Amino acid sequence: xxxxxxxxxxxxxxxxxxxxxxxxxxxxxxxxxxxxxxxxxxxxxxxxxxxxxxxxxxxxxxxxxxxxxxxxxxxxxxxxxxxxxxxxxxxxxxxxxxxxxxxxxxxxxxx
Amino acid sequence: xxxxxxxxxxxxxxxxxxxxxxxxxxxxxxxxxxxxxxxxxxxxxxxxxxxxxxxxxxxxxxxxxxxxxxxxxxxxxxxxxxxxxxxxxxxxxxxxxxxxxxxxxxxxxxxxxxxxxxxxxxxxxxxxxxxxxxxxxxxxxxxxxxxxxxxxxxxxxxxxxxxxxxxxxxxxxxxxxxxxxxxxxxxxxxxxxxxxxxxxxxxxxxxxxx
Numbered sequence: 631x632x633x634x635x636x637x638x639x640x641x642x643x644x645x646x647x648x649x650x651x652x653x654x655x656x657x658x659x660x661x662x663x664x665x666x667x668x669x670x671x672x673x674x675x676x677x678x679x680x681x682x683x684x685x686x687x688x689x690x691x692x693x694x695x696x697x698x699x700x701x702x703x704x705x706x707x708x709x710x711x712x713x714x715x716x717x718x719x720x721x722x723x724x725x726x727x728x729x730x731x732x733x734x735x736x737x738x739x740x741x
Numbered sequence: 742x743x744x745x746x747x748x749x750x751x752x753x754x755x756x757x758x759x760x761x762x763x764x765x766x767x768x769x770x771x772x773x774x775x776x777x778x779x780x781x782x783x784x785x786x787x788x789x790x791x792x793x794x795x796x797x798x799x800x801x802x803x804x805x806x807x808x809x810x811x812x813x814x815x816x817x818x819x820x821x822x823x824x825x826x827x828x829x830x831x832x833x834x835x836x837x838x839x840x841x842x843x844x845x846x847x848x849x850x851x852x853x854x855x856x857x858x859x860x861x862x863x864x865x866x867x868x869x870x871x872x873x874x875x876x877x878x879x880x881x882x883x884x885x886x887x888x889x890x891x892x893x894x895x896x897x898x899x900x901x902x903x904x905x906x907x908x909x910x911x912x913x914x915x916x917x918x919x920x921x922x923x924x925x926x927x928x929x930x931x932x933x934x935x936x937x938x939x940x941x942x943x944x945x946x947x948x949x950x951x
Binding site: 667668669671683687690705707712715716719720721722724725726727728729730731732 | 835837852853879880881882883895896898899900901902903904905906907908
């Protein structure tokens with residue numbers, strides 16, 4: 631493919647995805663006051679990135695409180711094994727949950 | 742007292758509005774008062790919301806079953822493929838279409854509230870918004886499905902998608918056997934709302950509806 635002028639543009643802070651397909655991640659265990667779009671049952675759980683959602687989107691949690699509007703990062707589709715979420719899960723080990731999580735809630739986990 | 746042939750109390754609207762109802766009215770009046778939106782904009786948006794129904798999603802599914810190139814575009818970018826069929830996304834959400842296969846069965850839920858692919862399915866059923874479904878779909882999906890009469894074999898993976906952000910989901914059910922040669926309209930007629938949420942499969946005889 632021909633080289634584009636876009637190749638010379640330096641990305642803004644946090645504009646490049648921090649995680650890639652297949653990366654193991656952990657959901658942060660923060661519990662801030664207010665309404666956040668990361669269900670409590672996922673906090674602290676380990677999963678795997680299965681899709682990087684493009685393009686970057688604004689941090690709607692910050693924007694909802696009138697802070698930092700315009701700060702853009704990625705959402706990721708993250709897969710969790712049901713047995714990781716629910717220790718007593720009785721179904722097959724392949725059963726899984728997938729969900730979109732904003733980059734600020736994800737930490738790098740060990741493989 | 743009314744002037745027709747049976748007695749009843751006068752029909753009045755005397756129930757006091759609740760906290761959130763008053764807040765909604767106040768914000769709506771402020772937005773209109775400041776000229777940011779008009780009363781007609783709100784009325785029109787409600788009209789658009791109410792015009793959507795599972796018949797739209799059924800058309801999308803039937804097209805995907807009969808046109809493999811469309812199916813591929815639908816799985817790659819759900820919103821763009823639906824827009825090809827003239828379905829607009831008035832709420833500016835994106836759409837991921839989840840394909841059921843011989844080895845994966847998808848189920849959608851919104852544990853935090855009631856996120857739902859409204860542009861293609863209309864308003865969600867009441868049970869979808871209630872806490873028992875929202876809590877149990879993510880923690881014991883096989884039991885929930887069994888209560889809908891759907892028993893998924895152990896060698897088929899259950900994949901639950903929890904909607905939380907700006908993405909909505911639509912399940913692309915499996916095309917049932919015995920529908921070879923059916924037209925797109927005939928296929929659309931057997932695709933039901935619940936099949937596109939993932940709680941039941943599509944069957945040739947969807948139920949006692951005539």
